[in-house]
Amino acid sequence: MDALSPLAVHAAMATGFLLILLGFYGVLTQRNILRMVVAFTLSTTGVNLVIIAIGYTLRRTAPILDEAVPLAEASARIIDPLPQALVLTAIVIGLGITALMLAYVYKIYQVRRTLDIGKLSELKW
């Protein structure tokens, strides 16, 4: 079987870390609130990618039992299913959070007619 090399796992993890950093950079430097939400979504994807890359074990397969992976060999053939369950949860919650942020973006635009974070200065000191 065509196996994945450690280089590929490291590359996937590095991509995840880079996405987190790019997302944070976007959140810190953008002026437009909608763009900040976009950047936030990027770093969420990055975190998920890092967790899945950590959970990967070389030369093993997905945690689903079938003819290729009988129960007797399961613990020697499958990867850790726990990070997958956690990331699945994180993705679904991520959409909930994004929807909430977008609803507030709409509300802010409705009241203030601007999406520039620099013009929303009531709570600034």
Added chain:
Amino acid sequence: MILTGMTLLLCLVMIGAALVAILGKGLAVAILATGLVSLVASLLFLILAAPDVAMTEAAIGSGLTTFLFFFVLGRVRGGEHD
């Protein structure tokens, strides 16, 4: 070997799309680039032996999220250049 090369290529595509999403000019382009990052991420999840996560990311991360962004973008016309 092929799988490793494919992984590296997908990583490059993701980083490129993320750069477009952060540094690009138009907001619609940025949203589409984020959707692309999610789509490529779901391929990477599949390669990293996580089919459940890949399905979730494809359906939720790149599908519904992109459309939620476009719903709001369509409602705040004029605000995207602030």
Added chain:
Amino acid sequence: MIKRLLALLLIGGLGGVFLLLWLDFTPPTELNEVARYYAEQSAPDLGTVNITTAIIVTYRGLDTLGEVTVLFLSAAVVGMVLVRGRRRTAATAEGLVSGGELLASGSRLLVPLILLLGVYIFVNGHLTPGGGFQGGAILASAVLLMLLADPTRRFSHRLITLVESSTGLSYVLLGVVGIVLAGGFLDTRILPLGEFGTLFSAGAIPLIYSLIGLKVGAEFASMLANLSETEAL
């Protein structure tokens, strides 16, 4: 300018931490103790083919209940925040472009098939990749297609709320039945495990995952409907 420099400094520091973590990482070759337990015990104990499903529905069932609750709360707050923008009259709806004849006819053909795929995915959650969350998202994408084909279409919020609350209530009730008949809250061994690998197996897991699928689908649909019913500003 100074702000951008500070941001770059912060990102640089965080990047240094990440770099140390990354250099230190070596992919493991053996499963840890918890993962080995899941690998060896989930099939004999719970009868699931897909081990991730066993973790989500049973081993970490309380976690999933909390997740569904968070999703419900965020859908409710989206509805609450947008409630004033939602009263669009016929006059303001004129600005919306309809999807066109192709999309309208295509969606009439595709929506039942998409709904069927979503139901298939969450009913088979214990056998194949996928489950309640994926299936629910696919159900919501059928709603999305209907909204794209006809932006003036209104969904019955009462129906969405009814589906959402009844499935949520049945989910908690099944969990309580687990205390009475089996080992604890959300224990899925309240029904016979059945034959390994068939549709009617794995105790209450298909039942609970179907409830989760309907609930998640209703929540995403209510978010989409609320956001699409806002007025263009």
